[in-house]
Amino acid sequence: MRYRPANPITFQRGGRHPGALARWKEARMATKKEIMRQLLKGVSWNEAARALRCSKATVAKCAAKMAEEQIGPERLESMTDAEVSGLFADGRGKRGEEYLEPDYARVCDQLARVPKMTLALQWARYCDCNPGGKRLYGYSGFCRRVGEHARAHDLVARIAHEPGRTMLVDWAGLTASVFDPVTGKRSPAYLFVASFPWSAWVHAECFPDMRSRSWISAHVHAFQAAGGVPDILVPDNCATATDRRRKSEPIKVNDAYLEMAEHYGCAVVPARVRRPRDKAAAEKAVDLCETWVLAPLAEERFTSFDELNAEVRRLVDALNARPFSRREGCRDDAFFGEERAALNPLPAEPFELYEWRRCKVSPDYHVQCDHMRYSVPHRLVGRTVDVRLGAASVAILDGGETVAEHGRLRGRRGQYSTDPAHMPPEHLEAQSLWTRGWFERRAGEIGPETRRLIAAVLDAHPVEAQGYVPCSNILSLSGRGRAAELEAACARVNEMGGTATYTRVKNTMAAARSEAAARPAAPTVQVVDRAAHAGRVRGAEYYRRRRGDADAQ
Structure with a gap:
């Protein structure tokens, strides 16, 4: 079976490179020109052959050609290498005109564009199409000429990078693993890679997904690790960077990514679609991280992302400290020595990705988000406002204007954050349409236990008005003739103690109804008229009527 090389486009017969062959031909022409020069000086054939390390036959050919063409010193010096080569042409070059030349441009285009296309298939097509009956190149000659054309x-244009100008970002194709310490379930960890092309300095970090929040957080951490911000960010056309849905549509940076870039004062210039050379430095950085970071972690077992990222940082630091192979120093030397000084300064506060909600202001001038309540100016009651939720802050906007700001509440559900400036004056004085007296009076109409529970709900809030909505919700459970059920449920909640809430009272009422439905019904007592069975004319019904008539008189 004939040997086929793994990469036939670079396979050469005899191991000689085409460039070496060309240099050898040039050296031959230079040697013949030098032989002629020595012969014109009167050097013998033997001395010229020994001095120039060639055969006497070659010297003889040069002497014969000089005599035939009548070449003198002036003509020899004026001749080019091509002209000297023409003097000794043996006709072998004409044989090349007999060969059928392939369509090299088409071959290279199909190799790059058509999946699974190979040089062997292209050579077979070349051999099948020979209408002129010319000679055909063999497989090795075909591969050599295609390689020379490629x-x-x-041709590739070199991109001249400037220090601190650009940062190239991308996700690695390979993933690491994080295992649940209890169940042992594996979760993928996606590696984000940022590279500064001038110094080739690399930052990498693992995330549980590739969604927008992880994408934004990765950029923020990269800026903090670099100690500055570049002028331009160059991502690819991933969904977290652009909103482009079709090839015909223009590229549009999505809102969250653009907001982050504006916060740091940099521009976003996505690379062209299917043009990886636009961000070749990022592709190289990803390849290095997959080799020097992800490959060593393949057999490791991590139970948290903090543990995994600590090891990733160690391996990335080692990568940045490795010496360059083709220039002095390392990535750390180039970045911290020069490029870092060219970066723009970081803003005072890092960027924070917010969640947006639409909420209606309740009668107690609060909005509810994630089971927490935040106050707004009382004039906005009944309006629908925008709520911006951050990791540590909450802002409420009406018509694009911020009307309230609060710290983000965490932990127990149902907490309140109330700004006294948002309260109406009558609430500051505990006087309003909804007052403690109004709720206690209405609860007293239902029963004493309900009144006691309502008082406990109002006392549980630091601002009394915060308990108005929960009290209204609890009292609404008395509708549809269920006042007695509400009284019984309030009695049970009061007896058990703890925090009284609408949900707890409602669940207690539902449990009481379920218990009543499951309880067996009391047996009915059947009255037996023994007088009728004994044959008497007047039975028990007669005497019952007589007793009723007597009572009426």
Whole structure:
């Protein structure tokens, strides 16, 4: 079976490179020109052959050609290498005109564009199409000429990077693993890679997903690790960076990514679709991280992302400290020595990705988000406002204007954050349409236990008005003739103690109804008229009527 090389485009017969062959031909022409020069000086054939390390036959050919063409010193010096080569042409070059030349451009285009296309298939097509009956190149000659054409026409423009100008970002194709310490379930960890192309300095970090929040957080951490911000960010056309849905549509940076870039004062310039050379430094950085970071972690077992990222930082620091192979120093030397000084300064506060909600202001001038309540100016009661939720802050906007700001509440549900400036004056004085007296009076109409529970709900809030909505919700459970059920449920909640809430009272009422439905019904007592069975004319019904008539008189 004939040997086929793994990469036939670079396979050469005899191991000689085409460039070496060309240099050898040039050296031959230079040697013949030097032989002629020595012969014109009167050097013998033997001395010229020994001095120039060639055969006497070659010297004889040069002497014969000089005599035939009448070449003198002036003409020899004025001749080029091509002219000297023409003097000794043996006709072998004409044989090349007999060969059928392949369509090299088409071959290279199909190799790059058509999946699973190979040089062997292209050579078979070349052999099948020979209408002129010319000679055909063999497989090795075909591969050599295609390779020469590819090297000559696959030109690449070098991108001149400036220090601190750009940061290239991308996700690695390979993933790491994080295992649940209890169940042992594996979760993928996606590696974000940021590279500064001038110094080739790399930052990498693992995240549980590739969604927008992780994408934004990765950029923020990269800026903090670099100690500055570049002028331009160059991502690819991933969904977290652009909103482009079709090839015909223009590229549009999505709102969250653009907001983050504006916060840091940099521009976003996505690379062209299917043009990886636009961000070749990022592709190289990803390849290095997959080799020097992800590959060593393949057999490791991590139970948290903090543990995994600590090891990733160690391996990335080692990568940045490795010496360059083709220039002095390392990535750390180039970045911290020069490029970091060219970065723009970080803003005072890091960027924070917010969640947006639409909420209606309740009668107690609060909005509810994630089971927590935040106050707004009382004039906005009944309006629908925008709520911006951050990791540590909550802002409420009406018509694009911020009307209230609060710290983000965490922990127990149902907490309140109330600004006294948002309260109406009558609430500051505990006087309003909804007052403690109004709720206690209405609860007293239902029963004493309900009144006691309502008082406990109002006392549980630091601002009494905060308990108005829960009290209204609890009292609404008395509708549809269920006042007695509400009284019984309030009695049970009061007896058990703890925090009284609408949900707890409602669940207690539902449990009482379920218990009543499951309880067996009392047996009915059947009255037996023994007088009728004994044959008497007047039975028990007669005497019952007589007793009723007597009572009426």
